[in-house]
Amino acid sequence: MEKNKDKLGCSPKNKQNEEDGENTGGVLIKLSDVTKDYEIGEYIVRAVDNVSLRINKGQLVALKGPSGAGKTTLLNLIGGLDKPTKGRVMSFGLNISEMDEKSLAIFRLVHTGFIFQNYNLISTLSAEENVMFPMDLCGHPLERQRKVAVALLRDVGLEERREHLPIQLSAGEQQRVAIARAISNDPPLILADEPTANLDQETVNLIRVFFTRLKELQKTIIIATHDDLLIELADRVITFGDGTIVGGS
Ligand SMILES: Nc1ncnc2c1ncn2[C@@H]1O[C@H](COP(=O)(O)OP(=O)(O)O)[C@@H](O)[C@H]1O
Ligand SMILES: [Mg+2]
Numbered sequence: 001m002e003k004n005k006d007k008l009g010c011s012p013k014n015k016q017n018e019e020d021g022e023n024t025g026g027v028l029i030k031l032s033d034v035t036k037d038y039e040i041g042e043y044i045v046r047a048v049d050n051v052s053l054r055i056n057k058g059q060l061v062a063l064k065g066p067s068g069a070g071k072t073t074l075l076n077l078i079g080g081l082d083k084p085t086k087g088r089v090m091s092f093g094l095n096i097s098e099m100d101e102k103s104l105a106i107f108r109l110v111h112t113g114f115i116f117q118n119y120n121l122i123s124t125l126s127a128e129e130n131v132m133f134p135m136d137l138c139g140h141p142l143e144r145q146r147k148v149a150v151a152l153l154r155d156v157g158l159e160e161r162r163e164h165l166p167i168q169l170s171a172g173e174q175q176r177v178a179i180a181r182a183i184s185n186d187p188p189l190i191l192a193d194e195p196t197a198n199l200d201q202e203t204v205n206l207i208r209v210f211f212t213r214l215k216e217l218q219k220t221i222i223i224a225t226h227d228d229l230l231i232e233l234a235d236r237v238i239t240f241g242d243g244t245i246v247g248g249s
Contacts, residue, residue: 028189028220029055029078034087034097036073047073049243050087057188058218060211062231064248065240071224072117072193074240078222079112079191080104091189109137113182115192119174121166127153127177128162134185152180156206172203179210190214192223196230208233 036048047070055061055078063071076082077089080096089097092111096104108114121130131149136142153162156176158169166174175195182190192211196204208229214221215233223230231237239247 026056027054028057028092029053030088030090031078032088032090034077034084034089036070036077036082037085046243048077048084051244053238053245055220055222057220059235060215060221060233061223062234062237063222063224063240064226064231064237065224065246069240070243071240073243075114075191075193075222075224079114079189080108081114109134109185111187111189113185113187113190115175115178115182115190115195117193117195117197119166119171119178121174121177121181123166126163126165127158127169127173130166130177131180131184134181138185148184149180152184153177156180156210170200171198172200175199175203176206179207183214188219190219190221192221192225194224194226196225196227 031051031053034048034051034053035046038045038047049070051074063074065071073082077084078091080089080091080099084097087097088095091107094107096107099107121127122133125133128146128149131152132145135145135148150159150162153159156179158173158176158180161169161173164173166177169177179195182192196207199207204227208227211221211223211230211233223234225231237248238245241247
């Protein structure tokens, strides 16, 4: 696996070159007139409607808004999990709306940590293997993958559960594994979709502490959330409604 490291572009050198924001004046993410339509049969749902937005490096942005407003779609577009129907998404100085799938996969692996609302753990892998997975894709040596995974699982209070499969973990524990996995490659951008929704209080507290630490590490963070305490952490709050920005700045 080690020999694949450069091929996948996961080396810190590549990361740093794009990260320093030299050509972007501190703006890390720039959406220009972005629209996302979903076609269902003869119907078209406009999930994101002509949105322009800039997010600076190191900002923690909270994204609020009712269910169906388009928050998840916006996160997916910013994280390169989906492509706009119209408009352009620039991230780390790269036009990710025009990248081919393979380049996008590498972009996501190196630059983004995604925390999904429904955890999205790989059901056949243990907690530890789930956390190791992004590091494995980057070609890091197995020993290092394991060391980092154990340390991260200890951080989220799951050291004892590291051999467990997702199905053997509670919802809160699965989300903690998902958070450890999202940061295992030390990505500069963290995207989180309602990360504290419907979870036990202990996990909610732990997640809040985690985001406080990531903020101190100057990560760029975008969280779709209704959690008042997470919103309090934000440098900027954007309210989304009906596919557009209806409040905030
Ligand atoms: N994959 C999809 N296919 C079709 N419609 C979708 C899809 N994803 C989201 N939508 C629709 O787009 C709109 C915005 O959804 P979403 O981004 O999930 O909003 P939120 O996260 O704010 O609840 C909704 O009307 C939803 O039904
Ligand atoms: Mg959503």
